[in-house]
Amino acid sequence: MESTQGLPLEVRLSAYLDGQLPQSEVDEINAMLAADDDARIVYEKLKLGSEFGARAFDRMLQEPIPLDLVRNIKEAGKNEDEPPKLGFADIPMATLPASRRSAFWPQALAASFVIFLAGGAAGYLISEQKQTSFNVANNQFAPARTWLDDIADYHRIYARQTRHLVEVPASEEAHIVEWLSASTGVNFALPDLSGQKLTFEGARLLVAGGKPTAQLLYRDAENEIFAICFLQSDPVEGRTDLAESMRNDLGLISWQKGNASFVVVGPSADPSLEQIAEKVSTSI
Incomplete structure (x- = not known):
């Protein structure tokens, strides 16, 4: 000292x-x-x-x-077994720069x-x-906490459920649209995501940011759960750009359209998350 x-x-x-x-x-x-x-x-x-x-x-x-x-x-982790193209030992010693001497240390200090x-x-x-x-x-x-933080918390709970993943099953599509439209004040159509290899499982009604919020749940072939959530918000003209964010292992892609705010939630490492959000934003 x-x-x-x-x-x-x-x-x-x-x-x-x-x-x-x-x-x-x-x-x-x-x-x-x-x-x-x-x-x-x-x-x-x-x-x-x-x-x-x-x-x-x-x-x-x-x-x-x-x-x-x-x-x-x-x-990158998937390619870690590939041999390196050039290692330090492969560099000829003559090409290595001369080491800096004592002048470096006074400057660093x-x-x-x-x-x-x-x-x-x-x-x-x-x-x-x-x-x-x-x-x-x-x-x-x-x-400050946002409605997206609430959505991420809900997703972690319900994505682990099996028998109780949803409140209303996918077989009642017409009721889901009528129920959630009336509850949230947002008119919408159920997105068909079969082209993205997602199967619609059903829906729930949540509270996020202090407002009634719809949650539509989908499952992929690997049993991963994806969700589309939306609530009523201040109206905007047209549609805003998609915005990415993360909550630990969850990826969220959100936007606003008309009088509503939307978000697609799924595993952060899934490379198709952005394409799913693009599809939802044009079809919901």
């Missing part, structure tokens, strides 16, 4: 927060915080900024991964120190903001 004697107070307190000081300096800063109100204010702001940054970083790690990336990773200071300053400045979604009093950082 290196001493921070002589460095700015913010740097010393940041190292103190990170547990990077020798015990003698820890004792010194403990005494400073006990006696110096200004030092305590700076410490509390740095602590708040550090906690905010950690929570924001955790939230970033939970952001949905693009569906194309997931599919590409899974496709300087860059690291700048990043450290920039991170501390960012956290310090963030803690100064009054209007933020971070609730300081309750120590909360809660992103």
Whole structure:
């Protein structure tokens, strides 16, 4: 552990927060915080900024991964047994660049120190903001939940069902259309997805985003469950573009059309999910 004697107070307190000081300096800063109100204010702001940054970083790690990336990773796994075309050992030594010597390290250390200071300053400045979604009093950082989150939760429950997958079976198509149109306020036609090798199983009525929501359920040859869900929303002209998102292992492709919002839900790794959504968006 290196001493921070002589460095700015913010740097010393940041190292103190990170547990990077020798015990003698820890004792010194403990005494400073006990006696110096200004030092305590700076410490509390740095602590708040550090906690905010950690929570924001955790939230970033939970952001949905693009569906194309997931599919590409899974496709790459299928080809892992293919021999590499060219390995490091195949490169003639004469073509390898000469290694960088000691000039690199001072630059790297300087860059690291700048990043450290920039991170501390960012956290310090963030803690100064009054209007933020971070609730300081309750120590909360809660992103807004959407109707798609509700749909993903429902899908995980019902996709595991066997006898109780649906409320109304596919044999009652006319009743399903009449029932869900009246319940949701959205006029629709049942999409025929036999060309996509999906079999209609039936329907359910859910509540998503605080509104009655229709769920049409389909099954493929591998027994995977796909769903089409929709609810009434503010009207738009025509149809919006399809938007992809992910909730863990589920892929969701959503759009708006007329007075309704729609989403197709299925396994995130299924390469046909986008084609299914395109078919549904033009036929529902």
